[in-house]
């Protein structure tokens with residue numbers, strides 16, 4: 001397991017990541033004003049609270065535009081929060097990232113566009129050797145052996161090292177991307193839609209691989225998906241996002257069996273068999289993040305909306321048994 005940076009020795013109960021009321025506002029031109037220099041703030045994340053325990057597997061789920069990728073960028077230290085605090089082992093993520101290579105070594109990313117994330121001019125072996133060299137994981141003479149081990153760990157033969165990504169299938173490229181992410185011996189793996197766009201059987205093989213690696217290596221896994229089936233198969237915990245905020249979290253099985261937030265219930269209803277990814281937005285008008293309503297941001301689409309929902313913006317509160325929900329009138333357990 002990875003060495004910690006000085007001063008970051010983690011207590012077992014300390015979360016790996018903690019987000020405390022994180023806001024991320026992007027300055028954008030208002031719609032229809034392409035020639036104006038005026039910008040308005042778009043809150044991609046708006047009051048996000050999240051704790052990720054060491055060794056946990058967490059699925060971040062939500063429709064397109066709900067802020068999932070922005071949340072990952074904040075966790076990776078690629079975007080600084082505009083407000084609030086984003087912590088890794090109780091220290092600000094931005095500070096950790098700037099302090100040296102320990103953070104980047106410990107928190108590895110599998111990109112959504114696995115093919116695009118690997119230089120097409122490099123063969124697979126060279127692509128995996130890059131992080132091994134950059135972080136000084138093994139002496140130069142041991143690099144070929146380590147590449148073969150990493151390929152084996154993701155179910156690829158050693159001769160894949162001599163091939164180029166252009167000649168590999170979608171599933172093989174994702175395996176190479178996972179091998180490359182594991183090269184730095186991280187304790188945290190972060191993946192954005194890492195299995196989307198693949199046929200069902202390739203997806204199932206990759207999910208099996210990720211689940212096995214997470215358990216065998218004790219990795220903390222953060223997995224973005226718009227597919228509840230993927231979330232329930234791979235992750236013990238789920239965080240459901242809506243318009244820049246986490247609206248429900250808890251054990252995946254419990255949340256999906258009896259969602260407490262009406263939005264989670266609507267997602268669940270849209271994918272009753274756990275096999276259909278969320279491709280279509282749910283019915284009803286999604287407010288623009290540039291013009292959020294007062295009160296609950298889901299009120300315009302919520303079948304349970306009451307008068308107070310138009311006034312009060314619900315906070316994420318405890319809902320028993322490790323669950324949290326941001327709703328004034330949560331659904332009861334059946």
Ligand SMILES: Nc1ncnc2c1ncn2[C@@H]1O[C@H](COP(=O)(O)OP(=O)(O)O)[C@@H](O)[C@H]1O
Pocket residue numbers: 026027028042043044062063064065066067068069070071289
């Ligand atoms: N770099 C950026 N500049 C301006 N707006 C952005 C930027 N990145 C994301 N957004 C906006 O922030 C919101 C959340 O985006 P994103 O995090 O990509 O959502 P998701 O990954 O859930 O689809 C969207 O409204 C998106 O248009």
Ligand code: SF4
Pocket residue numbers: 261262263296297298299300302303304305306309314326327328329330
């Ligand atoms: S607070 Fe009200 S409008 Fe918002 S999700 Fe709950 S019931 Fe629906």
Ligand SMILES: [Mg+2]
Pocket residue numbers: 068069070
């Ligand atoms: Mg995204």
